[in-house]
Amino acid sequence: MFGTILILAVRSISRHKLRSFLTTLGIIIGVAAVVAMVTLGKATTAAAQKQIASLGTNILQVRPGQGFGRGGGGPRPPDFEEADVDAIRDQVEGVTAVAPQAQSTATVIYQGANWSTTINGTTASFFRVQPWPLVLGRQWTRAEEQAGKAVCIIGNTVRTNLYRGGDPVGTRMRVNGISCDVIGVLSTRGQGGFGDQDDVVIMPIKQVQRRFTGNREIRLMLVGTDPAYESAQIQASITQVLRERRHIEGGKADDFNIFDTAQISAAVTGVTTLLTSIVTAVAGISLVVGGIGIMNIMLVSVTERTREIGIRLAIGAVASEVLMQFLVEAVVLSMLGGLIGLLVAQGVVLGLGPLMQVDYLFDPQINMVAFAISALIGIVFGYFPAQRAASLNPIDALRHE
Amino acid sequence: MDPAADPLIRLRNVTKTYGEGPTAFQALKGIDLDIQAGDFVAVMGPSGSGKSTTMNILGCLDVPSAGEFRFKGFHVESLDRDQRALLRRKYLGFVFQGFNLLARTSALENVELPLLYRGDPKGQRRDTAMAALDKVGLKQWWDHTPAELSGGQQQRVAIARAIVTNPDVLLADEPTGNLDSERSREIMELLKGLNEASGITVLMVTHEADMAAFARTIVHFKDGLVERIEDKRKVPA
Structure with a gap:
């Protein structure tokens, strides 16, 4: 029916x-x-x-200042020092690696082609904090890092614009007038809400500080964390270590901030x-x-x-x-x-x-x-x-x- | 067996009143009527004489206000709406003045409709409907919609639909009212042929004496009562 x-x-x-x-x-x-x-x-x-995940998971970003934009008025809070990086690495439980970062912008030139990009100075820990494999070449050695050698690993966007996709490893490009040996190429991360992450040149931090920023200060620390630990617990420990090192008295607000990609997510x-x-x-x-x-x-x-x-x-x-x-x-x-x-x-x-x-x-x-x-x-x-x-x-x- | 002893249809003292109180109108004032199986009955009478009301009751579309209506042994006056619908489905076929075919629907599908409600399987439905169309001479027109058929053809499709379930009774309400005289005669010949060939009882309302002449029995209504019944078998032409 x-x-x-x-x-x-x-x-x-x-x-x-x-x-x-x-x-x-x-x-x-x-x-x-x-x-x-x-x-x-x-x-x-x-x-x-x-x-957000492309920023890396299990990563805390530690910056001077209160939150985004560094607050209004007042003296600028000091940047971090190399000793801060060591202190967090050694004193905070659950931290796998700490990578300091010093950033600058520069024009890179190779055989008449030039490109304006971000120069990111860091240590080998950068690659331990987050998995970011190389598609060509190698990372720098400990000796190169400590000497602050002019070696660089370039992002895919730089490779495309300067080398037209060719193999840049072994070539020498100029970064704001300084010669730099290209030793590696990063794998592509792509366009994200935080800008083109492939538009970058990574160099040993000592080289960047000496040649570009002109100081020994660190603007950003990437802290790799062990997923077995509570992020909040690690953040509290980092806060405690940094307050102590930056001599912030009880009752006063932190003059740095910790940004957890998982929280943002x-x-x-x-x-x-x-x-x-x-x-x-x-x-x-x-x-x-x-x-x-x-x-x-x-x-x-x-x-x-x-x-x-x-x-x-x-x-x-x-x-x-x-x-x-x-x-x-x-x-x-x-x-x-x-x-x-x-x-x-x-x-x-x-x-x-x-x-x-x-x-x-x-x-x-x-x-x-x-x-x-x-x-x-x-x-x-x-x-x-x-x-x-x-x-x-x-x-x-x-x-x- | 004497058929007169057990007629197919028996009305006893049937009344029908519409409305209540002072505005009540008595359409039927006590009808007695017997119809034998296989008869061809024409119902005549002026408007308001009660012939349509009687046809509605005989078609199990309406129930008497009082009195008895026996059809094939059923006490129709005491059946509910759905039980009467099932009686119609099984034993009755309807032909209307305005044809009342489903628009935009092929002749075959129109004729299949009663079989659908009866629940016949698809193949069998088609064969049965085709056979019915063949009986009315429209087999080759099976895929035409009503709009593509003439009035006479539409009425033939309607007749095919009415007889497709092999009903006991075919009720025709002024079946030739919308047709010219030649087409009317063809329809009447068809009804007469079906009556004679398959023994289907035909009840037909008509205004025209020409059409009533095809019937064997003519029932004249007047003022809600049966005025007289002509039995033409007893009066040789």
């Missing part, structure tokens, strides 16, 4: 294609909006997490999740409106098809069969709408994804939920019109003009 009713419903829908399409338009838009929003939200979250996820749910709620309203649209058209359809219902009743359809026919029609319509909506949503995600710099992502859960909701809407909003159709008196229905 159900098969029969399904046949009747599908026949009726296919006989009125335009009307059927208009009926489902609300559902199509609603489902497409909900699914596209949730998917894009999740993709954005994933992209943000990927960017959690915060970003929280914000995007909240935004996603708000936008989804708005899109959900359009789904309900779509359901009301179905009810409207079904009611009109029942009135318009009164005579048809009369014929069916006269032929011997029982009330429940007429009810089921209209109900199934509404459900089939709304599920069709849901299905088209899902396809539209994938199109929207594919279209908008590149603009929003997020990768395409198929989330089976939201797709299934949205489809189920569209079916549910068909049942809820299809029932009242179907009930009305089923309760028609066959004699009056047959006379209806």
Whole structure:
């Protein structure tokens, strides 16, 4: 019997294609909006997490100053010293490595090509704090590091612009007038929310301090942590060591800050999740409106098809069969709408994804939920019109003009 | 067995009242009527004489306000809406003045409709419906929609739909009311042929004496009562 009713419903829908399409338009838009929003939200979250992860996981960034932007006014807090790096490495439990960083910008020149880039002075610990393999060449030796030799490892962007993708290892390029032996090329990390991470030249920190920054100070420490330890515990220990070394009395605020990529990741996820749910709620309203649209058209359809219902009743359809026919029609319509909506949503995600710099992502859960909701809407909003159709008196229905 | 002892349809003192109180209107004022299986009955009478109300009751579309309606042994007056629908599905076929075919639906699918409700499997449905279309001479028109058929052809499709389930009774409500005289005669010949060939009982409402002449029995209604019954078998032409 159900098969029969399904046949009747599908026949009726296919006989009125335009009307059927208009009926489902609300559902199509609603489902497409909900699914596209949730998917894009999740993709954005994933992209943000990927960017944060590209900074390295299990890494704390320690900078002078209070938080971002170094606070307003007042004397600039002092940078870190080499001894701070050693102290954290030696005194804080759970620290695997500490890499100091001194940064500068410079123009690099090779055979007439020049490129402006970031010079990052650090130690070999840099490669222990975070896995960042080389695709060509080698890291510098301990002797080269301690002597502060002019050796450099270049990022892929520098390689592309200066060497047109060729092998730079063994060549000598000029960095702000200083000759530097290129000994290695870093693997590509890509464009992130924090700028092009491949647009960099890495050199021993002593060389950078001597030639570019002109001091022995350290602007940033990357602290690698053992995932077996609580990040908060390590941060507290680092804070304690640094307060002591920087002679900060009790009650006074820290003049440095510790930035945990995992915390940022959690915060970003929280914000995007909240935004996603708000936008989804708005899109959900359009789904309900779509359901009301179905009810409207079904009611009109029942009135318009009164005579048809009369014929069916006269032929011997029982009330429940007429009810089921209209109900199934509404459900089939709304599920069709849901299905088209899902396809539209994938199109929207594919279209908008590149603009929003997020990768395409198929989330089976939201797709299934949205489809189920569209079916549910068909049942809820299809029932009242179907009930009305089923309760028609066959004699009056047959006379209806 | 004497068929008169057990008629297919028996109405006893059937009344039908619409509305209540002072505005109540009594459409039927106590009808007694027996119809034998295999008869061809024309129902005649002026508007408001009660013939349509009687046809609605005989078609199990409506119930009497009082009185008894026995059909094939069922006490129809005491059946509920769905039980009457099942009676219609099984034993009755309807032909209307306005054809009442489903628009944008092929002749074959229109004829299949009662079989769908009966739950016949697909292949069998198609064969049965084709056979019914063949009986009305429209087999080659099976894939045409009502809009592509003439009035006479549409009424033939409607007749095919009415007889496709092999019902006991065919109820026709002014089946020729929308047709010209030649088409009308063809439809009447068709109904008469079906009545004679398969023994289906035909109940037909008509205004036209020409059409009623095809019937064997003519029931005249007047003012909610049966005025007289002509049995043409007893009066040789």
